[in-house]
Amino acid sequence: MSEEGKPVSFDGLACPLPLAEHPTVQMAHGGGGRMSQKLVGGMFLEAFDNPVLRTLHDGALVELGGARLAFSTDSFVIRPLFFPGGDIGSLAVHGTVNDVAMCGARPLVISAAFILEEGFPMEDLWRITRSMKGAAADAGVTVVTGDTKVVDRGKGDGVYINTSGLGLLQDGVEISPLRARPGDVVLLSGAIAVHGIAIMSVREGLEFETRLESDSAALNSMVASLLETAGEDVHVLRDPTRGGVASALNEIAAGAGVGIRLDEASIPISEEVRGGCEILGLDPLYVANEGKCLAIVERSAADATLAAMREHPRGGEAAIIGEVVAEPAGTVVLHSRIGGERIVDMLSGEQLPRIC
Amino acid sequence: MSEEGKPVSFDGLACPLPLAEHPTVQMAHGGGGRMSQKLVGGMFLEAFDNPVLRTLHDGALVELGGARLAFSTDSFVIRPLFFPGGDIGSLAVHGTVNDVAMCGARPLVISAAFILEEGFPMEDLWRITRSMKGAAADAGVTVVTGDTKVVDRGKGDGVYINTSGLGLLQDGVEISPLRARPGDVVLLSGAIAVHGIAIMSVREGLEFETRLESDSAALNSMVASLLETAGEDVHVLRDPTRGGVASALNEIAAGAGVGIRLDEASIPISEEVRGGCEILGLDPLYVANEGKCLAIVERSAADATLAAMREHPRGGEAAIIGEVVAEPAGTVVLHSRIGGERIVDMLSGEQLPRIC
Numbered sequence: 162m163s164e165e166g167k168p169v170s171f172d173g174l175a176c177p178l179p180l181a182e183h184p185t186v187q188m189a190h191g192g193g194g195r196m197s198q199k200l201v202g203g204m205f206l207e208a209f210d211n212p213v214l215r216t217l218h219d220g221a222l223v224e225l226g227g228a229r230l231a232f233s234t235d236s237f238v239i240r241p242l243f244f245p246g247g248d249i250g251s252l253a254v255h256g257t258v259n260d261v262a263m264c265g266a267r268p269l270v271i272s273a274a275f276i277l278e279e280g281f282p283m284e285d286l287w288r289i290t291r292s293m294k295g296a297a298a299d300a301g302v303t304v305v306t307g308d309t310k311v312v313d314r315g316k317g318d319g320v321y322i323n324t325s326g327l328g329l330l331q332d333g334v335e336i337s338p339l340r341a342r343p344g345d346v347v348l349l350s351g352a353i354a355v356h357g358i359a360i361m362s363v364r365e366g367l368e369f370e371t372r373l374e375s376d377s378a379a380l381n382s383m384v385a386s387l388l389e390t391a392g393e394d395v396h397v398l399r400d401p402t403r404g405g406v407a408s409a410l411n412e413i414a415a416g417a418g419v420g421i422r423l424d425e426a427s428i429p430i431s432e433e434v435r436g437g438c439e440i441l442g443l444d445p446l447y448v449a450n451e452g453k454c455l456a457i458v459e460r461s462a463a464d465a466t467l468a469a470m471r472e473h474p475r476g477g478e479a480a481i482i483g484e485v486v487a488e489p490a491g492t493v494v495l496h497s498r499i500g501g502e503r504i505v506d507m508l509s510g511e512q513l514p515r516i517c
Numbered sequence: 518m519s520e521e522g523k524p525v526s527f528d529g530l531a532c533p534l535p536l537a538e539h540p541t542v543q544m545a546h547g548g549g550g551r552m553s554q555k556l557v558g559g560m561f562l563e564a565f566d567n568p569v570l571r572t573l574h575d576g577a578l579v580e581l582g583g584a585r586l587a588f589s590t591d592s593f594v595i596r597p598l599f600f601p602g603g604d605i606g607s608l609a610v611h612g613t614v615n616d617v618a619m620c621g622a623r624p625l626v627i628s629a630a631f632i633l634e635e636g637f638p639m640e641d642l643w644r645i646t647r648s649m650k651g652a653a654a655d656a657g658v659t660v661v662t663g664d665t666k667v668v669d670r671g672k673g674d675g676v677y678i679n680t681s682g683l684g685l686l687q688d689g690v691e692i693s694p695l696r697a698r699p700g701d702v703v704l705l706s707g708a709i710a711v712h713g714i715a716i717m718s719v720r721e722g723l724e725f726e727t728r729l730e731s732d733s734a735a736l737n738s739m740v741a742s743l744l745e746t747a748g749e750d751v752h753v754l755r756d757p758t759r760g761g762v763a764s765a766l767n768e769i770a771a772g773a774g775v776g777i778r779l780d781e782a783s784i785p786i787s788e789e790v791r792g793g794c795e796i797l798g799l800d801p802l803y804v805a806n807e808g809k810c811l812a813i814v815e816r817s818a819a820d821a822t823l824a825a826m827r828e829h830p831r832g833g834e835a836a837i838i839g840e841v842v843a844e845p846a847g848t849v850v851l852h853s854r855i856g857g858e859r860i861v862d863m864l865s866g867e868q869l870p871r872i873c
Contacts, residue, residue, distance in 0.1 A: 233662055311870075318669075327588060
């Protein structure tokens, strides 16, 4: 790093993230677990501190010119770029559409910013672009602005894509990770760990009886249906991507100061995915999903919400998987198939690098 | 590239960008010149075609929930990360703030998405983060959402940053590159080519009598002042970044179907920058600026607009540099110091890679 030209506004304040523990960036800082939390909380939140950012929602809720908007950003660095069930282009659309939808908003427009590596085959870029176009059309969003940068060979990995998205919140909708409260019910829209295991099966050359495809999909129509059904009784929505269901629920439990109890037997998972997890030594609760939605709802609305999920083409396997409790606050506890209980903590390390 | 899992929505349509001419991504596809135009026009515009994107404005103008918004995205891949007058963090804030401002909007919120390379010193990330914080505070924008990804060592270059921004358009403001019309006057807010030459001086180890610093700065307060002064008489605003003043004006001339005549003697440039350009064999008209604003205004409003620019702390050297004419349409012509005329075309190749 050149010592030339220290940033003008660098004021010499010490970094709030302990540098002795975190001297350099590690893969786990991007894994969605405890190391990610430390980097985001200890550096970015400290620097940019404001009430909107501090909610750590999937997107920001902002009011501009009288309009209530959800605004979200995500960069995609997945490898391989093409995988069973999708590619980096469709994933980049689904990811941001879903982050906006999880705020309870209707996604309308997105941006697309490409960081291309010199020498990347143009035909592959065209495949990715076509795929983005299809995914955007399917989700009903318009790509209204973009950017293209090229970096030298060996300074990228084919293509990285950032998408940012904007959606409109309807009156009366108030979805926030802080709204989980004791007595609420936890629903999940389908089988877990499919995306992560589909990606790992390509990387590791695993063979399954049927071809395992990523669940990457836009969830905005499902969210619209849930809100139509249960309205204000929907308290929290979250798509359990990096870090899986376990990390998403831990973040919610910590943020809202509640406990979450899960019933292992009711968490949908396919035999193939379970087998893949065993071979790879992964806990499926921590494996990424790209087309699944967690909903935490008022108990009285749980059955109607479950029925609405199951009616959706992507929600046939939806289930009630647990409940919100008062104690132990900030903790996710799993009631296992064989009767025991265990704490489902945040991961401290990196389980699956570059899964999204 | 794995042949596994072709994207679901890839429909086999041939790429509209001639692949025989563009088999792979080249540095020039990100340079802001003719190759960039071909990639954006021949691939991304063809795929995502819609009226908002087609204006090729610095940002998109969208109406959501009754609010008129400008929405812009930019990824920053500059090297070195720290340079005289700024760093990738402040630049990432200024770039997106300016793109939103050039739509005639007041920038309010931005996102910050980091792609970090494994092994990057955390202290450098803190310097960059602090610098973003300072730049955002100075520009009056709030960082409301973000994302962090980590890629393996050797698959990035320290840090890449994407910022996306949102701003609010006031009633009556209508800024568009399509609004340039014969008779309009072209203004520039200060001396050209400073950012590009400051970066190149670090890369190439050039020595100047005084230390040459990038002009990287937020221009939203200047734009607000111009709009207050000249209102609807301001037709086009543009910050001439990648590709410089020449590329920005060529895009406007082509888009609006007008000619632009420039008077070389009235284009502000410092002796140091001119000398740097000579040593490096660069035409300063094509070198990037990061704190300068082009304004194309109604002739009757030119003097008042110029006075408003000069009153701004960043506009002391503002000048009228040319005019819009009917013919030759789509062309920028420079009336040189020594009396001749030459066409100032788009660059076809890449002059300065990774300048922003």
